[in-house]
Amino acid sequence: MAAPIRILTAVPICDGHDSAINTINLEFIRHGIEVIYLGYHRSVGDIVRAAIQEDVRAIGISSYNGGHVEFFGDVVDLLRKRGASDIKVFGGGGGTITHDDAEAMKHGGVDEIFFAGTSLTEMTDYVRERYGKPRKRAGAKSPDIELAWRLTEIEDGTRRSGREKKHQTSNIKHQTSRVIGFTGPGGAGKTTLIDELVLRFLNQNPKGRIAILSHDPSVIGEGALLGDRATMINSQNDRVFMRSMATRGQAGGLSPATDDCLALLAQSNFDYVIIETVGTGQEAIPFQKKGLVDLTVLVMNPDYGSRLQLQKIVMLDLADIVVVNKSDLQRARTAHTEIEQRLEQNRRNQRLIDTVAKRHRDPGVDQLFALICRNDQETRKKR
Amino acid sequence: MSKLGQVVEAVEKYNKFVLDQVKRARSDEQFGRELFNRWNETKAKTPVTHTPTGLPLPRLALPEIDEPGEIARYLFGEGLPGEFPFLNGAYREMYLEPVREIEAGSYEKKTSTDGAKEKTKGDDARPPEEPTRLFSGLMLAEDTNERFHYLTQHQRTHRLSTAFDGPTLYGIDSDADGVFGKIGEGGVAIDTVEDMVRLYDGFDLGSPNFSASMTISGPAPIIMAMYIAAAKRRFGPKVVPKLRGTIQADIFKEVQAQNETIFPIEASLRFLTDMVEFTTREMPRWYPISISGYHIGEAGSTPVQQAAYTLSNGFAYAEMFADRGVPVDQFGPRLSFFLDCGLDAEYIALARVSRRIWAIGMRDAFGAGPRGQLFKLHTQTSGRSLIAAEFKNNLTRTAAELTLAYMNATNSCHSNSADEPFTTPSEEWIRLAAHGQAILLEESGIFKHTMNMLSGSPGMKAVERAVEVAILDEFREIERLGGVLAAVEDRFQRSQIQNAAHRYEQQIYDGTRPIIGLNKYRNGEEDAPEIKLARTPRKKQQLQVDRLAKFKKKNAEKAKRALDKLVDVVERGENCFPALLEAVEVSSLGQITGRMQEVVGRFRPMV
Numbered sequence: 007m008a009a010p011i012r013i014l015t016a017v018p019i020c021d022g023h024d025s026a027i028n029t030i031n032l033e034f035i036r037h038g039i040e041v042i043y044l045g046y047h048r049s050v051g052d053i054v055r056a057a058i059q060e061d062v063r064a065i066g067i068s069s070y071n072g073g074h075v076e077f078f079g080d081v082v083d084l085l086r087k088r089g090a091s092d093i094k095v096f097g098g099g100g101g102t103i104t105h106d107d108a109e110a111m112k113h114g115g116v117d118e119i120f121f122a123g124t125s126l127t128e129m130t131d132y133v134r135e136r137y138g139k140p141r142k143r144a145g146a147k148s149p150d151i152e153l154a155w156r157l158t159e160i161e162d163g164t165r166r167s168g169r170e171k172k173h174q175t176s177n178i179k180h181q182t183s184r185v186i187g188f189t190g191p192g193g194a195g196k197t198t199l200i201d202e203l204v205l206r207f208l209n210q211n212p213k214g215r216i217a218i219l220s221h222d223p224s225v226i227g228e229g230a231l232l233g234d235r236a237t238m239i240n241s242q243n244d245r246v247f248m249r250s251m252a253t254r255g256q257a258g259g260l261s262p263a264t265d266d267c268l269a270l271l272a273q274s275n276f277d278y279v280i281i282e283t284v285g286t287g288q289e290a291i292p293f294q295k296k297g298l299v300d301l302t303v304l305v306m307n308p309d310y311g312s313r314l315q316l317q318k319i320v321m322l323d324l325a326d327i328v329v330v331n332k333s334d335l336q337r338a339r340t341a342h343t344e345i346e347q348r349l350e351q352n353r354r355n356q357r358l359i360d361t362v363a364k365r366h367r368d369p370g371v372d373q374l375f376a377l378i379c380r381n382d383q384e385t386r387k388k389r
Numbered sequence: 390m391s392k393l394g395q396v397v398e399a400v401e402k403y404n405k406f407v408l409d410q411v412k413r414a415r416s417d418e419q420f421g422r423e424l425f426n427r428w429n430e431t432k433a434k435t436p437v438t439h440t441p442t443g444l445p446l447p448r449l450a451l452p453e454i455d456e457p458g459e460i461a462r463y464l465f466g467e468g469l470p471g472e473f474p475f476l477n478g479a480y481r482e483m484y485l486e487p488v489r490e491i492e493a494g495s496y497e498k499k500t501s502t503d504g505a506k507e508k509t510k511g512d513d514a515r516p517p518e519e520p521t522r523l524f525s526g527l528m529l530a531e532d533t534n535e536r537f538h539y540l541t542q543h544q545r546t547h548r549l550s551t552a553f554d555g556p557t558l559y560g561i562d563s564d565a566d567g568v569f570g571k572i573g574e575g576g577v578a579i580d581t582v583e584d585m586v587r588l589y590d591g592f593d594l595g596s597p598n599f600s601a602s603m604t605i606s607g608p609a610p611i612i613m614a615m616y617i618a619a620a621k622r623r624f625g626p627k628v629v630p631k632l633r634g635t636i637q638a639d640i641f642k643e644v645q646a647q648n649e650t651i652f653p654i655e656a657s658l659r660f661l662t663d664m665v666e667f668t669t670r671e672m673p674r675w676y677p678i679s680i681s682g683y684h685i686g687e688a689g690s691t692p693v694q695q696a697a698y699t700l701s702n703g704f705a706y707a708e709m710f711a712d713r714g715v716p717v718d719q720f721g722p723r724l725s726f727f728l729d730c731g732l733d734a735e736y737i738a739l740a741r742v743s744r745r746i747w748a749i750g751m752r753d754a755f756g757a758g759p760r761g762q763l764f765k766l767h768t769q770t771s772g773r774s775l776i777a778a779e780f781k782n783n784l785t786r787t788a789a790e791l792t793l794a795y796m797n798a799t800n801s802c803h804s805n806s807a808d809e810p811f812t813t814p815s816e817e818w819i820r821l822a823a824h825g826q827a828i829l830l831e832e833s834g835i836f837k838h839t840m841n842m843l844s845g846s847p848g849m850k851a852v853e854r855a856v857e858v859a860i861l862d863e864f865r866e867i868e869r870l871g872g873v874l875a876a877v878e879d880r881f882q883r884s885q886i887q888n889a890a891h892r893y894e895q896q897i898y899d900g901t902r903p904i905i906g907l908n909k910y911r912n913g914e915e916d917a918p919e920i921k922l923a924r925t926p927r928k929k930q931q932l933q934v935d936r937l938a939k940f941k942k943k944n945a946e947k948a949k950r951a952l953d954k955l956v957d958v959v960e961r962g963e964n965c966f967p968a969l970l971e972a973v974e975v976s977s978l979g980q981i982t983g984r985m986q987e988v989v990g991r992f993r994p995m996v
Binding site for chain 1 (some may be wrong): 554555556558559561566567568569570571572574575647648649653656688689776777778780810811812878887890891894898907924988989990991993994995996
């Protein structure tokens, strides 16, 4: 089966009209398309950077607040400037984009503009028809593009078997980055927490670079909504390389291609590589022992249910750091006490930290960040 | 139990009280007689007017009932217009033309209430204000100013309603990266107090016949400070307590539907409360918040969701302001509402029911006096119901919606222009939209002779009952989630609205929701309408950027000092509004937003 089509969708800067794009995203997903949704009020720079890193086939822009002729044009121009003209641009804006505007936009390099009254089927058919054929590309114009292409090749399994060996998980000799794995149940706030850590990293390391490999669930043959970028406002930065992956039918919170993608990222000169699993169940052990992950963080929601439920969570035995996020919730103190007891039984010197990731400058997140940095220095010494 | 839970209980209790009064009127003879006499007296005192054809009509229509139980059901359950629980109207007379000829009786003198006059027509003390208030904003401040003068040229009272462009709504400057094409699009570009001076040039901001409405929420406290600063520059500091108008400042609905939030929710609510604390004290004629369902409706909610979320947001604000220590009778009368009016059957009574729930909730859960019980409503016809295909049909859609809005006794109304699906409305279609209201209110006899002309039909009553039950169910669900703020953070309202929007689209595509000219009676060929588009020329956009650069250069040093002071106040958790008033004199919207975000962070979108 051919690999799913990946596209990026977004709403332009100073525009919060996301009703149409939400509906369209759902329709794309239903028809087997993987949609990386960047959200609303996004700049040209954010859109183009994300499209390149995610190596999507096309960008769909939904604009309802005017200025579309300039905005679409700027996206096309910046793609060209960055050497990524193979990424196409399409979009719509109900009745706000006139036929004359659309002509001008197409003249400027936009593939297609959909008008009010276009059926959802028409749009999905267009995307599958137009962006479903394999691309032939050579000579990536920048290191980010090169990296993005290689990730695509790994994910879609199109790389020739001889060269693929280079990225086997067993080979960790060339690892240049610290790899931190984040896992935990859905809704615990992993994404927000990671984004807050990224903000601290960027502020503290003016030249540092970070990579994020983020996962969302999908079933074989169906699409996926990869929406982490929309909430990760601090991670939309030139020093952050982010890649969103669908699990494409694999259980356990990661994709079949994760190990190889992670290996590639870990030897690509980032200071840190962060890997985030999908929301996991009690039995999940997403990160293998002796794998690439140096440090594992389990993010918990205080509302996990009874103490008995807690006993069943396997990752509590394996994680290096356990975070109780949303510690402003009523149940957080009970959760802290119960998890603390559980960790003490393990006698593994696991650390427990309470955070409120949604709060700006949260002291708990500061503490977690300091702990990660310290752990980093200690391990580097040991090596 | 949160205040919302108490509101649900209060409404249930009140409904039971009404039933008890009905029973009592039937069993307690003296009580029944009192009601009967009061009823007859009210009817007898109702003035009679004559239509142009000579038909005599009462200025207030009442149901033909003479049984004490039914009279009790009406008087307690609905209330006469202007009487608790205000189902029939916030005021006694609305939209009525001046008395032509009074044949019998007259109303007893009503005690004067100051705030109550803001949006009424037919109030005796002051020449009545036209209910027409047209939303407008385009290009630069001077262009919108010109449009304002055009719109109000024939009006006694000048009621302006201001639309801002994208960068302003997001609290960023016109020179910000990548926003050039958005300058002046969809609204007016405002970066500095100097723009604000230009925007309302030529209008007497302190006059009792002037009021300004500003549709902006995320950066509302900053824009409010700019408005005050601009007024002071033109009229001196004494103008401040005289300023009349409304600023939207509705953070909850931004997070739920419209997505124009710039600070995290709690910080946004804090800055809002800072502003409300200031304006309720210093500007007693100002409405510092317009609790808005319009954008919830436009984002795709059902009408019931629109009303339920709007009301519950309102009660949550009331709880917040009360917690800050602002007395309920100080802020209560300064709250106003804004609803969408579309073509679904719920709209026959949506605002009527909302008015009733608000009054009962404010009286019984918050202890508000009569002025704080009023649900003062601005309505806008549904923009979402208008489509590009065969767009002249939009005139009919808007006319039907306008009729519904006035049947609900809205206090003011905006009628959309038929060309809105493609562009900022052009003058031709704006004129037709405004004329639509005049035709309904002044030309037709539907609303000008008799209050209650179309109220209380069996169908309307059926809608009222169904809508009230559904709204209370929504309240219970929000209460179960821990109240409004908790539900918002849980994305409850957002996901409900998105679901409803998706269903609406599906219904259009599968034809269960007929849209004439789109999925039914479609004209074969798709011809683009000949519309002259209102687009902002690049030259103007550049002018705005240049002016801003000049302002920043001129004030560079002073701005730094004022902004440092502002940051300090925000950091310490004090009321930041006075510091904002100083900061806007020398710094731009974007500069202020940026520095405040340093302290409180940026809003993290919910998907």
